[in-house]
Amino acid sequence: MQRRQLLLYGAAGAGVLGLTLFVGWWRVDGPGAPEPKGQRPLPLSAMEFRLTDHEENEVGPGNLIGRPTMVFFGFTYCPDVCPTTLSDISGWLEELGDEASEMNVVFITVDPERDTVEAMAEYVGYFHPVIRGWTGPEDQIARAAEGFRASYERVPTEGGDYTMNHTASVFLFDAKGELVTMIDYHEPREFAVPKIRRALTEDVEGAT
Amino acid sequence: MTKRSYINGLPLVLLLSGMSTPAFAGSEDVVVENAWSRASIGVNRPGAAYMTVRNTGEDAVTLTGLATPLAMMPEIHESKTNSDGVSSMAPAGEITIEPGQSVALEPGGLHAMLMKLQEPMTEGENFPLTLTFSDGGKVTVEVPILGIAARGPEG
Numbered sequence: 110m111q112r113r114q115l116l117l118y119g120a121a122g123a124g125v126l127g128l129t130l131f132v133g134w135w136r137v138d139g140p141g142a143p144e145p146k147g148q149r150p151l152p153l154s155a156m157e158f159r160l161t162d163h164e165e166n167e168v169g170p171g172n173l174i175g176r177p178t179m180v181f182f183g184f185t186y187c188p189d190v191c192p193t194t195l196s197d198i199s200g201w202l203e204e205l206g207d208e209a210s211e212m213n214v215v216f217i218t219v220d221p222e223r224d225t226v227e228a229m230a231e232y233v234g235y236f237h238p239v240i241r242g243w244t245g246p247e248d249q250i251a252r253a254a255e256g257f258r259a260s261y262e263r264v265p266t267e268g269g270d271y272t273m274n275h276t277a278s279v280f281l282f283d284a285k286g287e288l289v290t291m292i293d294y295h296e297p298r299e300f301a302v303p304k305i306r307r308a309l310t311e312d313v314e315g316a317t
Numbered sequence: 318m319t320k321r322s323y324i325n326g327l328p329l330v331l332l333l334s335g336m337s338t339p340a341f342a343g344s345e346d347v348v349v350e351n352a353w354s355r356a357s358i359g360v361n362r363p364g365a366a367y368m369t370v371r372n373t374g375e376d377a378v379t380l381t382g383l384a385t386p387l388a389m390m391p392e393i394h395e396s397k398t399n400s401d402g403v404s405s406m407a408p409a410g411e412i413t414i415e416p417g418q419s420v421a422l423e424p425g426g427l428h429a430m431l432m433k434l435q436e437p438m439t440e441g442e443n444f445p446l447t448l449t450f451s452d453g454g455k456v457t458v459e460v461p462i463l464g465i466a467a468r469g470p471e472g
Contacts, residue, residue, distance in 0.1 A: 186363070
């Protein structure tokens, strides 16, 4: 009797353990797994957001399909990383020469509170003319970041101001809106420019 | 190459030892090279300046602070990008430079963050920036202001 009870408990215990393991697998590796952070951005055709460019045009991911596209996130009150990214990109575009005009290059702000359409217009005016600045309501910026799997966070600074932590990678899409690759912050020009050329060539392949 | 140390007591010791002439322990051997900065849009956004700080002496030196008439809150900050590609920025604290070593303040890393600008940073102009060291010594450099899209000391 006692032995039978023990077996029963043992079986129940094994069952619970098995179930726990199964639930664990389901949640972590199985079909119930959450989408991993830092995964690939969606294709542009699967994104949905409405923003305003620095010339007050209503824009969204649909406007980018048809030409190869380069997108990055930042904010104009950023003293170091953002102007560096923008001047790096301006340098890559200069090296591409005429090919640069066949691309969409979009800077999306993660700080719409300070980066109004006027602020974006003034800021992007200092960099390569192909670069467009997009801003809009906070919820639309959040949807855009979600589509690109980019993240951002507002961080207070000691002077009562705030700064923004944000994804500094540059996203490259082909003319069909599929992700080609990403350029990490500070990637040397020798690597960045060939990656951009790849996005431009995939456009040619897609067209034929 | 850079590490934090706290030798705040040193200036006091020098003072108490009754030396009449300023005798700095190391900072007189500091050389600042290739200083540059980017122009600002107005005064609301913080500016940034870059340079190489070289310790040519035989004692370690510790950079403790900055001062400039251009900005009320100049501070050394450091940008970092993590493995997820997310960039963040925070005060760098004190920076010790070992003898014969140098510390580079360059885009995407350490930089002199110029908060609360008193006037716009105009391309083509210069501004003085004073680096303060833990031995009480100060080194002042003239920092040229380049364009907003400048990538280095050559523009």
